[in-house]
Amino acid sequence: MTTTGFFLLAILALGFLITFQIAKASEYVSILKGEKKAFEQNNRINAFLMVVFLVLGLIGVWWCNKLLYKKTLLPYPSASELGTNIDTMMWITLAITGAVFFATQILLFWFAYKYQHSDKRKAFYYPHNNKLEIIWTTIPAIALCVLVGFGLFYWFKITGEAPKDAMVVEVTGKQFQWIYRYPGKDNTFGKKYFRLISPGSNDLGMLWNDTVLVKETKGGGHGDHGHAPVDNKTVIKADPAGYDDIIQSSALYVVKGEPVKLVINAQDVIHDVGLPHFRLKMDAVPGTPTTLWFTPTYTTEEMKKITGNPNFEYEIACDQMCGNGHYTMRGVVKVVTRDEFILWRAQQKPAYAAYAEARGIAPANAAPADTTQATAASAAAPVKLANN
Amino acid sequence: MANPEMERSAEVSAAPFTDGNGHHGHHKESFITKYIFSQDHKMIAKQYLFTGIIWAIIGGLFSVVFRLQLGYPGESFPILENIFGRWATGGTIKTDTYYAMVTMHGTIMVFFVLTAGLSGTFANFLIPLQIGARDMASPFVNMLSYWFFFLSSVVMLSSLFVQTGPASGGWTAYPPLSALGDALAGSKLGLDLWLISLALFVVSTLMGGLNYITTTLNLRTKGMHMTRLPLTVWALLFTAVVGLLSFPVLLSGFVLLLFDRHGGTSFYLSEIYLSSTQSALPYVGGSPILYQHLFWFLGHPEVYIVVLPAMGIVSEVISVNARKPIFGYMAMIGSMAAIVILSFLVWAHHMFVSGMNPFLGSVFVLLTLLIAVPSAIKAFNWLATLWRGNIRFTPAMLFSIGFVSLFISGGLTGIWLGNSTIDMHVHDTYFVIAHFHLVMGVAAMFGMFAGVYHWYPKMFGRYLNNTMAFIHFWVTLVGAYLIFWPMHYQGMAGMPRRYFDYTQWSSFNQFEGLNQFISVVAIVVFAVQLLFVFNYFYSMYKGRKVTSPNPWQANTLEWTTPIHPGHGNWPGEIPEVHRWAYDYSKDDRDFIPQTEPVQTPSQRPVTTA
Secondary structure (H helix, E strand, O other): OHHHHHHHHHHHHHHHHHHHHHHHHHHHHHHOOOHHHHHHHHHHHHHHHHHHHHHHHHHHHHHHHHHHHHHHHOOOOOHHHHHHHHHHHHHHHHHHHHHHHHHHHHHHHHHHHHEEEOOOOOOOOOOHHHHHHHHHHHHHHHHHHHHHHHHHHHHHHHHHHOOOOHHHHHHEEEEEEEEEEOOOOOOOOOEEEEEOOOOOOOOOEOOOOOOEEEOOOOHHHHHHHOOOOOHHEEEEEHHHHHHEEEEOOEEEEEEEEOOEEEEEOHHHHHHHEEEEOOOOOEEEEOOOOOOEEEEEEEOOOHHHHHHHHOEEEEEEEOOOOOOOOOHHHHEEEEEEEEHHHHHHHHHHHHHHHHHHHOOOOOHHHHOOOOOOOOHHHHHHHHHHHHOO | OHHHHHHHHHHHOOOOOEEEOOOEOOOOOOOHHHHOOOHHHHHHHHHHHHHHHHHHHHHHHHHHHHHHHHHOOOOOOOHHHHHHHHHHHHHHHOOOHHHHHHHHHHHHHHHHHHHHHHHHHHHHHHHHHHHHOOOOOOOOHHHHHHHHHHHHHHHHHHOOOOOOOOOOOOOOOOOOOOOOOOHHHOOOOOOOOHHHHHHHHHHHHHHHHHHHHHHHHOOOOOOOOOOOOHHHHHHHHHHHHHHHHHHHHHHHHHHHHHHHOOOOOOOOOOEEOOOOOOOOOOOOOOOHHHHHHHHHHHHHOOOOOOOHHHHHHHHHHHHHHHOOOOHHOOOOOOHHHHHHHHHOOOOHOOOOOOOOHHHHHEEEEEHHHHOOHHHHHHHHHHHHHOOOOOOOOOHHHHHHHHHHHHHHHHHHHHHHHHHHHHHHOOOOEHHHHHHHHHHHHHHHHHHHHHHHHHHHHHHHHEEEOHHHHHHHHHHHHHHHHHHHHHHHHHHOOOOOOOOOOOOOOOOOOOOOOOOOHHHHHHHHHHHHHHHHHHHHHHHHHHOOOOOOOOOOOOOOOHHOOOOOOOOOOOOOOOOOOOOOOOEEEEEEEEEEOOOOOOOOOOOOOOOOO
């Protein structure tokens, strides 16, 4: 242990000792003074501290807001249309709960001070008043109904069907990384199957080949019983729609002003696509795809100007504990204009290209992004051959 | 002929009182039957409190450790290596250690401190004393309840020492993370022990709860109608009901998880490919969301299991020290009953963004915001009780006022989180941490402190030291607000929970200074809790002695027992009750104990004009 460690512990021990001595001394003093006098003095001090706490607390609330408000997301507009609804909902709720907060806290500490013990006064025997109870049952009930009304109106808007023209992007979470998939020119996602995942070559388990799956059986018993192995085989056909799918991990590219629908998956444990700037969040659940849609309203470049931060990026934060690397599971959203998006997509090679190349499949079939669906479909043939 | 056996039985029959079960009050007890395998509800209460305090120190210490990492990411604190060995090599906290601490802090605080430590202590201590019973309906089952809790504690404690570490996937233990040891080291042996420990804990809670309910319903003394019960007993009764109905569901969820872990079933697991082992797992067809439903079906009532006893204690303490009847006694009971019913209908508000059907979510928005109504009634009633009172600021009263303040502050943000629209943004951020620590964490601790300060004279025949108590209260109240108030702002920035380090995030690294500040305050607040622990043990032996059987001039029955009540509580007859517990400042009297008969009109002195 270092000297500073000892030093700190010594200070702590000293603090304890001093507090303890004061505490003991004050007990003796109270015996000397008489219990009643000591009680009255303590009571006055504590009652006074109640008011001090109230005043300092209210100043603290104001000061804390002054220091921290600018560090939240609220000084800047939400980056999605739905996010604006969520902000409105927060302001409505803040107005109502804020009023209740100040009213009740002020009453609480003020009553505590005002009605401190005094020999001259007696407490007022006031066991109940049904009228009052009805008032403070109905008013909160009405206020909460208003909040439920607004809340559900926005909730159904947010969770409702995405517009038909929305661009669909698949987001897959795995320990500890996000993978984004775009459907390519055919606008259709190729099928995938989790048993075909192979890190590096086929990260999502795309059905790029016809595959024969042998059902796993528990070791030992199988051979002895002599079951025909055919029973345990399943043939999965390749899905040509997947040959032009773009799969990458660098960033989620979306277009400003155009709705985008995320289809969210997880490969191993539960993750969560947290989009603080868009005010949205949705879990990624293994085995159960979830969806989330929104319309980005500011490009990354525009947001850099709005926030005055030249390094601004929209971040995807994993918001569901997913393992030791949870805190490193960072993704980036690039909101771009339509032109920039077309340019970006033209530069992307379908993931199948690299896969085919590595396996020595005819390069002609490793279709670039602008390949038509017909070429992609014809690519199926050599795969079958490769399998045979 | 001096037959010791004969002598003993003679002594027993000469004992001044026996209860209806033929249970004897004054027979000689050995150290083991008196302090260890005791069947006296008061001793069992102390055992719960003692164990709870030890757990609170461990749980609090863990929070200090992970706050060190959050405030000073990556920095080295050589003392940590002395304490934690290879879990903090070189004095820096490892990711494994951090997540284990976070998980254990939650588990320990929610279950071992605020469930067993709070309702275990006060249900045991107060129910028989306040309803006028010699002991629990079944003292033996009551003893077993403590020892199952003890066993559960031992298993949980031992999980801290296994090679692969204790559970570290969060206190909610969501599968698949908690089901797959290859996804997280803490989900290996540590999680099995975690599950076994909590299964034992459920057994303990059920045995305790059955006893609390039976005792309250069947063993009330003559005249103690249900509507004359102090609110503490009502609160503890409701707590036991909630626990009895919800804990078994948690157990079932855990059993299914154990099957998934070791039995090859797929209740919660489906289509999993693990990159750490590069293998696709055989599970298909399960749903991780099922676990979340089962977990939160306990998990949400659990927060009321934690906060209801605190509410009961606070109601009693405020009434006694304001020298006023609790305002709206029937409304207080009614609102608690409403909370009990609604507490079973709000669980899925933890799951708005889990992928659950949004329509289902909307139903839970309505029900969740509805539960704010009974909570509001309670808060207003406490305020009305203080109004025109004559307030004595005993340490218990201070903590009760603190409870009301914290409960309001934390409760109001519940209206934010219960609204799925806002939850979409702040779910699983620091906003949530701020909310539940204020409303059920610190507030329930305040209820527990209020209870300890108020009934300490009954437990040990001595007072706690006042000066230390005042320091304890003010530092804890100010500290709690300093720690958790700013976290709302971090949540408004979307800062996620359970992150080991925020430095690489451009959206969240602006809070570096604030995180340090919070960590420093957390250490100070923890140190002051140690002052309380010291006060607790010091005063047991050296505290000012209680000289009057009713030191707070209270109405309830526990103060009609001797200063040091034996097993059986009342040396003579059990007192009869004639009125409710809240006749304070009535008819020019400061207080009228429950045992005092109500004068009928014919008995009143007749004044003739």
